[in-house]
Each structure stands twice: as C-alpha cells, then as structure tokens.
Amino acid sequence: MTGRDVHILSAAAALPGPALDNATLARRFGMDPLWEQWVDAFIGTRARHLALDLETGKQTRTLASLAEEAGRRALAAAGLGPGDVDAVVLATATPDQLMPATVNVVADRLGIDGVRSFQLQSGCSGAVQALDVARQILLSGSGRTVLVLGGDVIARFYDLETDLRKAAPAELVNFVLFGDAAGAAVLSTDPAPGSAAVRALFTRLVGLGRPPGAVLEWFGPADRHSDRPAATEDYKAIEEHVPTMTGEVLDEVLTGLGWRGDEVDLLLPPQLSGRMTKLISERLGLPRAQDVSCVDDAGNCGNAIVFLQLQRALAGALGPGRRAVGISIESSKWLKAGFALEGN
Known part of the structure; x- marks a missing residue:
C-alpha cells in the first residue's frame, strides 16, 4: 500500500424517460385516489423514472445503455477518454444478462479495452463496494484511473398485469419505492479542481x-x-x-x-x-x-x-x-x- 490519496474527479447519472408521479401510477393500475394519498403520506417518494413503457410493457432502456451514458458523461466531466482508464468496476443487482457481464458490454461501448473489469452482484450498497474495489486498485499502484459504474433496472421485474388492489404489501411497495437509473464516477490518484x-x-x-x-x-x-x-x-x-x-x-x-x-x-x-x-x-x-x-x-x-x-x-x-x-x-x-x- 502507498500513502497516496484517492480522489473522485467526477460523477454523472443517466435516468430513463420522464418522471412518473404517483398520480400516473394510480391511474395506470386503477388504484383508488386514497392510495395516492397513502403513498404521499407514508412513503414520501413523489416520482421515479422507469426504463419501461407502462402502457405497452416494452422495456425502453437497458442497464448497459444507461451505464454507457453515465460513464461517457463522467469521463467527459473529468476531461478523460477511454484510453485513460485502467480498470472498470460495475455494481448492480439487475444485470441485463448473466453472461456476458454487463460491465464488459459497457466497456466495449465506451471503447475501453485491455484493462481489468469487475462486476459486483449486490443491492444498493454495491455502489460503495465498487468504489472500495476501485480505491484498492489505485492504492495498490496498479493504475491511476478507474471508472466506477452502478445502476439498476428494477422495472423489468414488474408484472404489469398484477392487480395491485389485491397485491400483498411486500409486493405492492415495490411499485412505488423504486426507480431505474445508472451512475458513474471517475476515481484517480491525481487530484483536480472540483474533485x-x-x-x-x-x-x-x-x-x-x-x-x-x-x-x-x-x-x-x-x-x-x-x-x-x-x-x-x-x-x-x-x-x-x-x-x-x-x-x-x-x-x-x-x-x-x-x-x-x-x-x-x-x-x-x-x-x-x-x-x-x-x-x-x-x-x-x-x-x-x-x-x-x-x-x-x-x-x-x-x-x-x-x-x-x-x-x-x-x-x-x-x-x-x-x-x-x-x-x-x-x-x-x-x-x-x-x-x-x-x-x-
């Protein structure tokens, strides 16, 4: 281990589609207006973005497409290109496929090759696990720049034919709690203004x-x-x-x-x-x-x-x-x- 610091140079996000408020969900699933009031009072989340067309059931974005967008934005904000990246780490609970690993699909789309890549299967704290892996890579002296990605597309697990009026609370809550998105951060041993x-x-x-x-x-x-x-x-x-x-x-x-x-x-x-x-x-x-x-x-x-x-x-x-x-x-x-x- 070296005594040098690790710095977050930039971070970026990608959200699919327009924000969907609670009233939109209530109309789509035929819920009573009191349900919307319950969500506002006891859940408190006003809106979310979904990689899914609620009317057709068609998936509109994949995790790879969202992570590519976020990664591209993060690299641009850091003033770096694909050739500057020494490793890529992705955390997700919802990979697009079991194989190939989504991290490798994203790296390919970004033009990153010849580097180490890691995909962590985890819930939301996987983002911090991915940052931890990147930090350890940098502290070991194995590189100067790591692109860290994280995201989930939960909406692909929704059954749009479900009658939410009869759904158990443990299932119902998922329709209002979650949104879809991906994010990225660039970590480096070299500081920069705004890092x-x-x-x-x-x-x-x-x-x-x-x-x-x-x-x-x-x-x-x-x-x-x-x-x-x-x-x-x-x-x-x-x-x-x-x-x-x-x-x-x-x-x-x-x-x-x-x-x-x-x-x-x-x-x-x-x-x-x-x-x-x-x-x-x-x-x-x-x-x-x-x-x-x-x-x-x-x-x-x-x-x-x-x-x-x-x-x-x-x-x-x-x-x-x-x-x-x-x-x-x-x-x-x-x-x-x-x-x-x-x-x-």
Whole structure:
C-alpha cells in the first residue's frame, strides 16, 4: 500500500424517460385516489423514472445503455477518454444478462479495452463496494484511473398485469419505492479542481442470522412459471433496522477520522424512500450538514443512488475543505457502508 490519496474527479447519472408521479401510477393500475394519498403520506417518494413503457410493457432502456451514458458523461466531466482508464468496476443487482457481464458490454461501448473489469452482484450498497474495489486498485499502484459504474433496472421485474388492489404489501411497495437509473464516477490518484479526496470508505456484511429484508428472484427455464413474486420487500424490517444501522455507520466514520458532527458540511443519507430518508437525517442530528438527496424525485434507484448524490455534491456544494459523509444500507442480506470525502 502507498500513502497516496484517492480522489473522485467526477460523477454523472443517466435516468430513463420522464418522471412518473404517483398520480400516473394510480391511474395506470386503477388504484383508488386514497392510495395516492397513502403513498404521499407514508412513503414520501413523489416520482421515479422507469426504463419501461407502462402502457405497452416494452422495456425502453437497458442497464448497459444507461451505464454507457453515465460513464461517457463522467469521463467527459473529468476531461478523460477511454484510453485513460485502467480498470472498470460495475455494481448492480439487475444485470441485463448473466453472461456476458454487463460491465464488459459497457466497456466495449465506451471503447475501453485491455484493462481489468469487475462486476459486483449486490443491492444498493454495491455502489460503495465498487468504489472500495476501485480505491484498492489505485492504492495498490496498479493504475491511476478507474471508472466506477452502478445502476439498476428494477422495472423489468414488474408484472404489469398484477392487480395491485389485491397485491400483498411486500409486493405492492415495490411499485412505488423504486426507480431505474445508472451512475458513474471517475476515481484517480491525481487530484483536480472540483474533485474530492476519499478520507474513509468501508463496507461490511452484518446479516448473520437475519432473514433477508428484500428478495429479487431469478427465473430459469425450469421454474419460469413459478408463482413466486419476482420482487418482495419487508418494509417493516427495513423501517426497524435501517435507522439504527445508519447511526452506527456515522459513528464509525466520524470516530475513525476524528471528525465531530458539527464539522460535517454534507450528508449523503440512505435513499430508501422520501419519508424514511427525512426521518433518518433528522435522527442523525448533524447540526449544520446539508442533505444531498435524490429519492423524492428519482425513487430508490439501487446502485445508481450514490452516484446521483455524488453528482449533486460535486456540482458545487463540496468545495475546498468542505466535508461530506455518505451512508448506504442494503436490506437484502443486511450490509452497511460508509464513506467520507473532503473537497480539494
């Protein structure tokens, strides 16, 4: 290991199609107007972007196309080209295919070749896992620049024929919580104006003995007609565990760096739903931290979330000497992740 720093030079995102508000979903699925009010009051997410035409059921974007767009934007923002990239890392829970790996499809489209590539299968904290892999590559001296990608297309798992009026809560909640998106960041050992130094970063599995809080099925030819729902979410378990886990991550990051809570300028909180994110931020009690949030208008877009937040933070709020803490919690088998940045 070397003593050099790793810097995030740029971040970018790609969202499919126009934003779909709760009223649009209510009309499409024949839900009572009271359902829309319930979503607003108890979920708090106003809109999301879907890579799916709700009327025809046709998928309009793939993860590869979204990640290509985000990666191209991130490289351009960093003033770099495909030949400058030493490795590519992608995190996703919803690859377009089991093979070839989506990361390699994206690299090909971007004109990147002759480098190491990695694809991590994970929920939303996979974005931080991907940043961690990139950081370790750079700290080992194996390169100077890594393109990190993350994203999910959840809408391809929706059954548009489902009668939501009869759906179980664990299935119903997925139609309002999630959105589709991809994001990208360029990490380097060389700082640049507007970049941020990574001061801390960790991910940790803490799911021993805990049942999954979220399940996303994969069906093959042998069980394609299974009556198991494609996606389920134990929202009650998430409400119970995520706020506590978020506080643990914040304490670990601050203690490890010797930072005080009143020295944090930006907070990138978990983006589970508009309501829960707001409650978690209030509970953390950072006196002057500005929330960097995207869930209200983009939904919970899985592995793209952290990159959407980074894009907003690097756009001006994270200036020289300013400090940010990011937290990501994954409920599938309970992972917690955190990172800290300081503007260059």
